[in-house]
Amino acid sequence: MGFLAIDVGNTRLKWALYDAPRPGATAQAHGVEFLDHVQRLADGAWSQLPEPTSMLGCVVAGDAVKRLIEEQMDAWELTPHWVVPGAEEAGLVNGYERPERLGADRWVAMVGARHHMLAQGAPRPIVLVMVGTAVTVEAIDAEGRFLGGLILPGHGIMLRALESGTAGLSVPTGEVQLFPTNTSDALTSGGTYAIAGAVERMWQHLRAHTGQEPACLMTGGAGWKMMPSMTRPFELVENLIFDGLLEIAARRFA
Numbered sequence: 001m002g003f004l005a006i007d008v009g010n011t012r013l014k015w016a017l018y019d020a021p022r023p024g025a026t027a028q029a030h031g032v033e034f035l036d037h038v039q040r041l042a043d044g045a046w047s048q049l050p051e052p053t054s055m056l057g058c059v060v061a062g063d064a065v066k067r068l069i070e071e072q073m074d075a076w077e078l079t080p081h082w083v084v085p086g087a088e089e090a091g092l093v094n095g096y097e098r099p100e101r102l103g104a105d106r107w108v109a110m111v112g113a114r115h116h117m118l119a120q121g122a123p124r125p126i127v128l129v130m131v132g133t134a135v136t137v138e139a140i141d142a143e144g145r146f147l148g149g150l151i152l153p154g155h156g157i158m159l160r161a162l163e164s165g166t167a168g169l170s171v172p173t174g175e176v177q178l179f180p181t182n183t184s185d186a187l188t189s190g191g192t193y194a195i196a197g198a199v200e201r202m203w204q205h206l207r208a209h210t211g212q213e214p215a216c217l218m219t220g221g222a223g224w225k226m227m228p229s230m231t232r233p234f235e236l237v238e239n240l241i242f243d244g245l246l247e248i249a250a251r252r253f254a
């Protein structure tokens, strides 16, 4: 019954082995690997696992990385399955012009977010922020329609872009300050408030569009960095992508 969930972003692969492909399943093991090191999985962390019977993942890191990861599963009987965003999934309707061009991680996280919100009470619109290598800000209405979303550079990309495009901006990481008075703090605060400001705008757009107060959810490896700087109360949910994969797997592998 073991179900392996895999989330491959542009920086890291996250995996978790659950006792079954269903929402609320228990994670028996989990781990993280930087993309440069995914070749270690078969002989490393995955060599210790009981053989999973099914696997579902989302990958935005490209086909070469995907193939490398599939090779790591060669010793197992299972067939690798990867989410391809379509017109609808698990109660969500995809408003993207070309649904298949939407990042699979965004789509899966939205499925997780929608079910997380429904478990808490009456349906509401959602602003979902995912802070990884890039930052995405999704708008979902109370009926589960994905209206559209923003893509921004993440903290690391913003800093590297400024470093490489200027002569005088190569400095250590600073702290978020209201009125930064050194270069490090100015860069760190600028990036953080760029993200917080974009999220605030999306919150306003969704509030105006739906006439309802949106629920605010945040996920992703660097979500914790953003939490203190948001203009609205956000709930940080560590594993929305895994929650989404469990929802989708329950429908596919039942």
Ligand SMILES: Nc1ncnc2c1ncn2[C@@H]1O[C@H](COP(=O)(O)OP(=O)(O)O)[C@@H](O)[C@H]1O
Residues within 6 Å of the ligand: 008, 009, 010, 011, 012, 013, 131, 132, 133, 134, 154, 155, 156, 220, 221, 222
């Ligand atoms: N221990 C950590 N290792 C790597 N990245 C981290 C760590 N803690 C926070 N981060 C931040 O999280 C981002 C990666 O988050 P993650 O969700 O794994 O991204 P992705 O899904 O794009 O691979 C990095 O850009 C970095 O800013």
Ligand SMILES: CC(C)(COP(=O)(O)O)[C@@H](O)C(=O)NCCC(=O)O
Residues within 6 Å of the ligand: 009, 010, 011, 060, 101, 102, 103, 104, 105, 106, 131, 132, 133, 134, 135, 136, 151
């Ligand atoms: C926006 C992303 C780069 C985010 O990647 P991540 O930060 O999770 O590594 C990824 O979801 C992606 O490549 N999306 C495809 C383009 C789109 O969603 O429109």
Ligand SMILES: [K+]
Residues within 6 Å of the ligand: 008, 009, 010, 105, 130, 132, 220
């Ligand atoms: K991601």
